Amino acid sequence: MSTRRPVNLTSARVPRGKVFVLPERCKGCRFCIDFCPKEVLVESEDSNAKGYRYPLLASGKEDGCIHCQYCTLVCPELAIFTEEDG
Amino acid sequence: MTPTKAAGASSHPLDSLFRADRLPHILCPGCGIGPAMQCYTQAMVESGIPLERQVCVSGIGCSGRVAGYVNIDSYHTTHGRAIPFALGVAVARPELRVTVFSGDGDLISIGGNHFMHSARRNVDLTVICINNFNYGMTGGQAGPTTPPGAKATTAPYGNAERPFNLPYLAAAVGATFVARWTALHVRQLKDTMVRALRKQGFSFIEILAPCPTGFGRPNDIGEGLDEMNRYRTRCVVNHKAPLHELDVDLREIEEPIVLGNFVDRDRPHYRPPMIQRSPAEEHGTAGDRWAAQRPAGMEGTE
Numbered sequence: 001m002s003t004r005r006p007v008n009l010t011s012a013r014v015p016r017g018k019v020f021v022l023p024e025r026c027k028g029c030r031f032c033i034d035f036c037p038k039e040v041l042v043e044s045e046d047s048n049a050k051g052y053r054y055p056l057l058a059s060g061k062e063d064g065c066i067h068c069q070y071c072t073l074v075c076p077e078l079a080i081f082t083e084e085d086g
Numbered sequence: 087m088t089p090t091k092a093a094g095a096s097s098h099p100l101d102s103l104f105r106a107d108r109l110p111h112i113l114c115p116g117c118g119i120g121p122a123m124q125c126y127t128q129a130m131v132e133s134g135i136p137l138e139r140q141v142c143v144s145g146i147g148c149s150g151r152v153a154g155y156v157n158i159d160s161y162h163t164t165h166g167r168a169i170p171f172a173l174g175v176a177v178a179r180p181e182l183r184v185t186v187f188s189g190d191g192d193l194i195s196i197g198g199n200h201f202m203h204s205a206r207r208n209v210d211l212t213v214i215c216i217n218n219f220n221y222g223m224t225g226g227q228a229g230p231t232t233p234p235g236a237k238a239t240t241a242p243y244g245n246a247e248r249p250f251n252l253p254y255l256a257a258a259v260g261a262t263f264v265a266r267w268t269a270l271h272v273r274q275l276k277d278t279m280v281r282a283l284r285k286q287g288f289s290f291i292e293i294l295a296p297c298p299t300g301f302g303r304p305n306d307i308g309e310g311l312d313e314m315n316r317y318r319t320r321c322v323v324n325h326k327a328p329l330h331e332l333d334v335d336l337r338e339i340e341e342p343i344v345l346g347n348f349v350d351r352d353r354p355h356y357r358p359p360m361i362q363r364s365p366a367e368e369h370g371t372a373g374d375r376w377a378a379q380r381p382a383g384m385e386g387t388e
Contacts, residue, residue: 018093019092019093020092020093020094020095021091021092021093021094021095022094022095022096022098023094025098025109025110027110027115028115029115029116029117029309029310029311030311031116031121031310031311031314034311034314034315035270035314035318041092042089044089052115055092056089056090056091056092057089057090057091057092058089059088059089059090062090070272070273072100072124073121073124073125073128073272073273073276074121074124074269074270074272075120075121075124076111076113076117076118076119076120076121076123076124077110077111077120078098078100078101078104078109078124079098080092081095081098081099081100
């Protein structure tokens with residue numbers, strides 16, 4: 001068992017984020033879904049007007065977003081962003 | 087349990103940095119230019135340079151479209167001539183920060199000489215080069231970065247030519263800042279762009295980007311997501327990597343792809359002496375731009 005522990009393990013506060021999706025802009029490239037470090041997103045069953053499947057929040061992971069903003073940067077379509085939530 | 091719908095929104099916080107009437111853009115699903123463009127717009131803001139003093143110049147190609155999407159002063163030039171145009175802007179208006187955003191075919195093939203000579207002169211430019219290993223917009227032809235053996239519409243039996251190693255080329259011709267990232271490494275890419283925008287002199291950033299339509303499908307790589315997954319498994323960051331070993335071949339699954347900020351050096355940047363003197367100083371005719379060209383003895387004849 002490793003004896004190394006981060007010194008701020010108990011004091012560090014993990015940010016919580018809220019995910020916003022604009023489904024009509026999505027082109028279904030899945031970058032946000034596959035590269036989310038917390039695997040918060042899944043693909044939808046139904047599609048948007050253009051016929052692409054957009055991201056949804058995975059069941060049980062509704063509060064999983066840590067507001068790292070990776071999806072905001074990697075989305076080519078300006079279709080997803082996060083905001084810090086308390 | 088079923089997945090829940092994320093909160094909806096009517097606009098995106100970065101919308102103001104884009105020309106909203108131009109969106110959605112024409113790029114294919116899975117294209118790497120989109121993430122690079124997001125990083126560029128965020129870097130524009132984070133660099134601290136006022137947006138009204140930033141200029142984006144691009145050439146022809148899918149990545150040339152970016153100048154039409156970003157909401158700053160921009161110019162979409164003819165094929166390969168993004169750098170000459172940007173050089174003119176940078177030399178005539180040194181208070182502006184000029185960025186060239188274009189593709190490998192435009193910058194390195196058709197505009198190859200302009201690239202070499204503006205790097206040699208060390209013009210105060212930031213050059214962002216999207217490398218997708220082919221000419222994407224015109225239909226997937228083999229270009230100067232297509233790896234040997236890769237299939238393209240003009241190389242159906244595999245490309246027989248040796249490709250450019252872009253960081254090696256840029257460093258050899260004199261760029262003061264040379265970096266390579268991929269469309270997957272968005273955070274590092276954004277930080278590098280901020281650094282390049284703040285740096286004086288010729289800075290060059292190569293961005294490896296998936297082109298599922300032109301390069302991925304004929305070479306059995308697949309969709310943009312599959313190419314991004316190759317970047318995820320194969321990329322290693324080594325800022326001190328020897329530049330001549332930076333060749334990329336996406337089809338060689340075992341070979342690592344080396345990323346990093348390879349070169350950062352300081353050289354005096356290009357300021358032609360003619361432009362440092364004002365016309366008034368030169369000819370004693372402040373405010374009259376054409377005075378010097380008028381033949382002698384013609385004064386007062388208008």
